[in-house]
Amino acid sequence: MTPPGQATASALDAASWHFSPRSIAVLAFALLVAFIPFSRVLVGLYGAWSLQPEYSYAVIIPFISLFLIWRQRDALAHMPFRGSWTGLAVVLLGVLLWLIAELSTIYIIAQYAFLVVVAGLVLALAGGAAFRRVLMPLLLLLFIIPLPAFFANSLSLRLQLWSSAIGVAVIRLAGISVYLDGNVIDLGSYKLQVAEACSGLRYLFPLMALACLIAYFYKATLWKRVAVFLASIPIAVFMNSLRIGLIGITVEHSGPRMAEGVLHWFEGWVVFMICTLLLLGVAASLSRLGPHPVRLRDALLLDSGPPLRRNGANRERVLPVAFVAATAVAATAATFSLFLPERVELRPVRASLGEFPLQLNGWQGVRSSLEPVYLDALKLDDYLLANYQGATGTPVNVWIAYYDSQRKGQSAHSPRSCLPGGGWEFETLAPRRLNTSTGDLTVNRGIIRHGTERQLVYYWFQQRGRVVTNEYLVKWYILRDAITRNRTDGALVRLMAPLPPGADDAVVEHDLTQLSGMLSGQLSRYVPN
Secondary structure, eight states: OOOHHHHHHHHHHHSEEEOOHHHHHHHHHHHHHHHGGGHHHHHHHHHHHHHOGGGGGGGGHHHHHHHHHHHTHHHHHTSOOOOOHHHHHHHHHHHHHHHHHHHHTOHHHHHHHHHHHHHHHHHHHHHHHHHHHHHHHHHHGGGGSOOOHHHHHHHHHHHHHHHHHHHHHHHHHTTOOOEEETTEEEOSSOEEEOOGGGSSHHHHHHHHHHHHHHHHHBOSOHHHHHHHHHHHHHHHHHHHHHHHHHHHHHHHHHOGGGGSHHHHHHHHHHHHHHHHHHHHHHHHHHHTOSSSOOOHHHHBOOOOOSOOOOOSOEEEOOOOHHHHHHHHHHHHHHHHHHHOOOOOOOOOOOOOGGGOOSEETTEEEEEEOOOHHHHHHHOOSEEEEEEEEOTTOOEEEEEEEEESOOTTSOOOOOHHHHGGGGTOEEEEEEEEEEEETTEEEEEEEEEEEETTEEEEEEEEEEETTEEEOOHHHHHHHHHHHHHHTSOOOEEEEEEEEEOOTTSOHHHHHHHHHHHHHHHHHHGGGTSOO
C-alpha cells in the first residue's frame, strides 16, 4: 500500500503546472534586471561575433539553447518547481563577478558573469531536479563567449604550427619538394604563410559546438557521447591541415590564384561539411560497438520532443522564495549599475620609445621598424626594435612592445609562443637572476635553434613597477592592478644574440647581461612604474 505522503507527492508530480499572469510578469522582470547590468557587455559580445569569423556561428547558439529547453516542455510542465537556495548563492557569485568586471573593466569576466546570473536564476526558480533538465542547453551558451585573447592567441599559434607540419606532410606525399620554416611553407616558386586565419580555429570552435549538440541528441552511453564531442578536436585539426596541404598541391600545379579569393573561401566551407560528415561517421561507428549495436538513425534522434500533455490536475505555480530573493539581488545590481559611473583607465605620462637612447655606455644601436601587417596583428601602442653592438662586437636585437591598456586581452605575445612561429625551437628556457650594474634583474633565459643557427634569448615583462617572468602571473597582476590601481599598462622586453659555432658563449652571456642592466635602468621613463 502506498503511504499517503508519497501518494500526495506523486499526484503533484503528475499534475500539469502553469504560471499565473502575475508570475509571468515577475519572470519578465527577473530577465530584465538580469540583462541591465550586462547590456553594454552583451552589445560588445555581439560585435565580437561580427568581427571575429571564428565566432560568427555564436549568433545562433542562444536560439538553439531556447529550442533545447522548449523540447523539455512536457517534462517541465509536469514537474513542480521547488526552488533552490543554491541558486541564490550562484546569483550572488555572478553579481560579484560583475562587480569585479566593472572595477577592472575586463569585460570577458562580465560575459561569464551574465551566464552565471542566468543559471542562478533558473536554479533558484526550478530547483535541482528541473534544473538538470535544462543544464545542457545552458552549458551550450558557453560557446558564445570568445576565449580570453592571450589563451586564444597561444592556441592559434600552436594550431598554426601543427597545421603547417601536417600540411607539409600531405604535400610531400604528392611528391612535391617543400620546405617548412615555422608556419611558412616554401614551395620554391611560391611561399604559403599559414596565417592566424588558417590556424583552424574557424573550424574548431563551431565544430565543437556542433559536436556538443550531436552528443546531446545521441542515445548512447556517457563515454560514447564524450568520445563524439572530443573527436571534433582532432577532426578539425586534421581537416584544416589537409586543406592547407591541398592548397599547396594546387598552387604548385595551377599557380598562386588557387590560394586566394572565392576558391579559398569555398574550400573552407567544403572542408567544414566534410568535418561534419566525419563527426557523424564517428558517432555511427560508436553506435555499433557493444552488445546492442544500433544504426545511427536510431541512436541520433533529432526531434522536437514529446508534445505537451494536458492530463492530470492543472495547478498554478507559486514562485519559490529563493527565486524572489535572487530576483531582488539581481534588481539591486541593476539599480546600482544605472548610477555607477563608467571607470576611465589611468594612462600615466611617459616618454615615447621613439626617443629611447641608441647610445648606452659604449653600446651603439640602429633603429628598425615593423611592417604594418605585423603592427596590425600585435595591436601595440608603442615599440622599440633596434640592433645594438658593444665593444666585443656581439650584435643584440632588442624588442620592447608597450601597451597602454591590456584590459581587453591585448598584451605582448610571449616569445615562448611566437618564436616557434618563425621556425625557432627552444632548447632550454628557465628563469635566471642577473647581477647587473643597476641591480639584480630576473629574466627568462633561453637558447633557441633554427637549423644550425642558435641564439641566446633574455626576456621579461615590465609591468607597472614589477619585473615578471611568468606569463600567467602577468594576467593576475593585470586583474589586480585594474581593480586596485585602475591601470593595466605594461611592456615585454626581449633581447636576442647569436651563438656562432665555435664562439665563446660566456662572452655573449656577459654582453646580454650588461645590456639588460642598462636597458632596465632606462625603462622607467618609457614604461612607467
